[in-house]
Amino acid sequence: MPVVGKPKPSAHALAPGQASISHQPHSVSVADAAASSLKRKRSVFQKDRKAFFCFLNLQHMMYGFGDDPNPLPETVALVEDIVVEYVTDLVHKAENVASKRGKLLTEDFLYLIRKDMRKLHRSTELLSMNEELKQARKAFDVNEETLVVTNE
Incomplete structure (x- = not known):
């Protein structure tokens, strides 16, 4: 019959008063990270931006690309957010490329x-x-x- 006693101390045992530190990385799904990044970017754009595109012009552009003649205002706002974000990112990247030369x-x-x-x-x-x-x-x-x- 096996002898039951105290468990043997392991090499990773904590001394009294020490907190356990997990070495497991914090797992966040890619979708969650992308969604939070998009929300953060949208909130930045919505706080201090003027209407970059005339609502009607954007509607006409969307119709030209096959959308409904009268899209939902939310759809137009979303497309505007996407376009503004793309152009902003492109300008920042172009500034990085031009930084060596000093002129865009x-x-x-x-x-x-x-x-x-x-x-x-x-x-x-x-x-x-x-x-x-x-x-x-x-x-x-x-x-x-x-x-x-x-x-x-």
């Missing part, structure tokens, strides 16, 4: 979207169209000094 350039944004070919192509297309518009405006910009010289 258009190329910094193109560098950040270089792996997304659709965004890169559309961005370069819009930039070239902007240059064309500048040239067209410049051609129609009438300078009074040149008018006086040509009339004499």
Whole structure:
């Protein structure tokens, strides 16, 4: 028959008055962490931000991408939050890229979207169209000094 007695002290036994410290990492699911991060970011945006987009313009954009012609106001607000968060993050990343040079350039944004070919192509297309518009405006910009010289 086995002898029952005091348990043998282990090497990890605590002295009287010592608190037990768990070496297990605090487990938080990825979904919980993402949700709390999103709530924190939304609250930051909602506290001190103005309406970045006109509500009606955002509704029209959403409709253009296949949404209902009259989406719920909550949906429009959520899309606005997502867009503002994306643009803010992109600007911060571009600032980090440009920090070595000290000047933020258009190329910094193109560098950040270089792996997304659709965004890169559309961005370069819009930039070239902007240059064309500048040239067209410049051609129609009438300078009074040149008018006086040509009339004499």
